[in-house]
Amino acid sequence: MEQKILIPLYADQVAPRFDLATEVSIVSISDDGRATGKKTVVLPRASAEQLCHLILLEKIGTVVCGGIEDEYYQYLKWKNVTVLDSVIGSYKKVIKQLESGTLRAGDIVR
Amino acid sequence: MNTLPRTPINGLFDTPVELPSLIDEVPLAIVVLDTRRRIVMINRAFEALSGFSMEEAKGIHCSHIMRSKLCIQKCPLENMDSNSEPVSVESDMINKDRQLIPVLINLSPIRDAEDNLAGFLETVEDLRPLKEVNSRETHAYVFRHLIGKSPEMTRIFQTLPLLAQSDSAILITGETGTGKDLLAEAVHQASNRAKGPFIKVNCGALPETLLESELFGHRKGAFTGAVENKPGRFRLAHNGTLYLTEIGDLPLTLQVKLLMFLDDKVVYPLGSAKGFQADVRIIAATHRNLDLMVKEGEFREDLMFRLNVVRLHLPPLRERGDDIRLILDHFMSIFAKRFRKKINGLSKKALKILLDYPFPGNVRELRNTIEYAVNMCPKGQIQSTHLPAYLAETKHFYGRVSPEAGVRSEWTSSIVTSDSEQSGQKTWASLERDMIIKALVKTKGRRNKAADMLGWGRSTLWRKIKQYNIDA
Numbered sequence: 346m347e348q349k350i351l352i353p354l355y356a357d358q359v360a361p362r363f364d365l366a367t368e369v370s371i372v373s374i375s376d377d378g379r380a381t382g383k384k385t386v387v388l389p390r391a392s393a394e395q396l397c398h399l400i401l402l403e404k405i406g407t408v409v410c411g412g413i414e415d416e417y418y419q420y421l422k423w424k425n426v427t428v429l430d431s432v433i434g435s436y437k438k439v440i441k442q443l444e445s446g447t448l449r450a451g452d453i454v455r
Numbered sequence: 456m457n458t459l460p461r462t463p464i465n466g467l468f469d470t471p472v473e474l475p476s477l478i479d480e481v482p483l484a485i486v487v488l489d490t491r492r493r494i495v496m497i498n499r500a501f502e503a504l505s506g507f508s509m510e511e512a513k514g515i516h517c518s519h520i521m522r523s524k525l526c527i528q529k530c531p532l533e534n535m536d537s538n539s540e541p542v543s544v545e546s547d548m549i550n551k552d553r554q555l556i557p558v559l560i561n562l563s564p565i566r567d568a569e570d571n572l573a574g575f576l577e578t579v580e581d582l583r584p585l586k587e588v589n590s591r592e593t594h595a596y597v598f599r600h601l602i603g604k605s606p607e608m609t610r611i612f613q614t615l616p617l618l619a620q621s622d623s624a625i626l627i628t629g630e631t632g633t634g635k636d637l638l639a640e641a642v643h644q645a646s647n648r649a650k651g652p653f654i655k656v657n658c659g660a661l662p663e664t665l666l667e668s669e670l671f672g673h674r675k676g677a678f679t680g681a682v683e684n685k686p687g688r689f690r691l692a693h694n695g696t697l698y699l700t701e702i703g704d705l706p707l708t709l710q711v712k713l714l715m716f717l718d719d720k721v722v723y724p725l726g727s728a729k730g731f732q733a734d735v736r737i738i739a740a741t742h743r744n745l746d747l748m749v750k751e752g753e754f755r756e757d758l759m760f761r762l763n764v765v766r767l768h769l770p771p772l773r774e775r776g777d778d779i780r781l782i783l784d785h786f787m788s789i790f791a792k793r794f795r796k797k798i799n800g801l802s803k804k805a806l807k808i809l810l811d812y813p814f815p816g817n818v819r820e821l822r823n824t825i826e827y828a829v830n831m832c833p834k835g836q837i838q839s840t841h842l843p844a845y846l847a848e849t850k851h852f853y854g855r856v857s858p859e860a861g862v863r864s865e866w867t868s869s870i871v872t873s874d875s876e877q878s879g880q881k882t883w884a885s886l887e888r889d890m891i892i893k894a895l896v897k898t899k900g901r902r903n904k905a906a907d908m909l910g911w912g913r914s915t916l917w918r919k920i921k922q923y924n925i926d927a
């Protein structure tokens with residue numbers, strides 16, 4: 346089944362903070378591991394609550410982010426969303442890791 | 456992985472000295488950056504505060520490691536040159552343990568011999584102890600972030616200030632979601648070690664080999680991949696508190712090493728014969744029944760005795776009487792403020808559903824439920840329809856099994872007895888699994904009837920059968 350992944354962005358990098366991101370990318374990864382669709386959503390203001398709302402609304406399966414407060418991490422986990430946090434790296438490289446299925450929480454993609 | 460280059464300082468002493476040996480022992484978190492704001496070096500105090508090791512942080516842009524609001528909104532270093540004066544800004548940061556920490560950040564330029572900009576020096580002061588003092592509430596039913604007025608909680612609050620001042624090991628027990636982490640941190644913040652680091656290690660989160668190196672550190676070359684000396688969590692917690700959560704998951708071999716440390720207070724990193732005398736207070740926590748584990752030979756009795764100097768048991772929410780109402784109101788006011796909503800309490804029906812629900816996930820589950828309800832409620836009173844559906848499903852199930860009004864259902868009472876019998880050994884998932892199996896046995900495997908009995912739709916039951924891997 347195709348999986349939807351949300352990545353908060355800061356320029357061309359994974360945003361250091363989930364709660365301060367104003368731009369997110371939503372990527373669809375197909376069964377064979379290819380990124381089939383990408384869209385960028387610009388948020389009116391940075392807000393962890395609104396981002397959580399967007400994640401549920403868009404039926405996101407996995408969130409790839411940098412720092413995230415435990416409260417939001419637990420909330421998303423409770424909502425069956427996989428959170429790969431403390432990920433550092435450029436958006437492009439992170440997508441490649443996602444496609445190969447090797448991205449883990451805490452990964453620093455240099 | 457690159458080997459970290461040496462950083463000798465010449466001219467200070469007769470022989471060159473390594474920079475880490477100078478800054479590692481400074482209790483203030485220090486970050487050294489190059490002109491492009493990439494990390495050149497961090498000291499041990501910053502490793503402890505941020506959760507990132509020197510090896511991980513080296514060469515990374517500081518915003519990804521500091522993770523401060525300042526980095527995203529307006530980094531003062533953007534316009535800092537060699538002539539700039541140092542800047543001091545209050546901000547926050549999120550560490551690897553997902554804690555939002557208030558910090559005071561001092562930034563200053565580093566100049567070379569010709570007064571050119573060579574890089575930046577950043578010091579980070581943890582303001583948590585200061586903030587805690589300012590916001591400390593005087594209510595008898597509040598201790599740091601813990602709330603409660605039930606006799607069990609009041610007793611804990613009364614003993615905590617005294618316990619915090621001692622250096623004894625503390626064992627915190629309690630079901631998942633009862634606030635073990637908060638209690639451990641509260642003890643640290645109220646102790647004389649509050650200015651020192653509070654290091655949390657989840658003993659169940661890492662495989663044995665990694666956990667050993669994470670806890671005790673390793674010497675360069677101790678094993679394949681050990682390209683640098685790693686201080687280990689015990690060393691990072693020097694002069695502070697080491698919080699070992701899920702201690703029941705600590706492998707037996709590491710239990711021996713922990714026991715040795717508790718006896719000698721010396722840490723031996725992997726591959727090193729030279730020990731380090733660590734002044735660390737140990738707080739351990741588990742949701743498991745350690746007494747039972749000792750009986751079954753899964754946990755060392757001698758370690759249990761050493762950790763069990765002081766035992767604090769956090770009661771499950773269902774045994775805390777009126778606390779549920781207190782906590783409910785507390786979270787409702789917090790989330791209403793956060794989501795900028797005007798919420799005027801709960802309707803009678805919604806309150807009844809919440810008070811009847813056993814909350815196997817305890818305070819955490821209650822908090823999540825209230826957050827959900829506040830999110831769903833546009834304004835005014837929170838109605839039963841604003842609560843997560845599964846709460847009502849549970850209620851439905853009560854009705855099916857025990858039609859007598861006012862009588863607690865078989866399921867609820869079975870939760871209470873099984874939990875009290877096994878002191879929190881069962882999780883919500885295992886209870887739900889048992890419940891499904893019981894229903895399937897009763898209905899001789901007929902899923903339609905079982906679903907009906909459980910008060911669920913057929914697809915819900917099918918999904919849960921798959922989720923719990925029940926061979927039906």
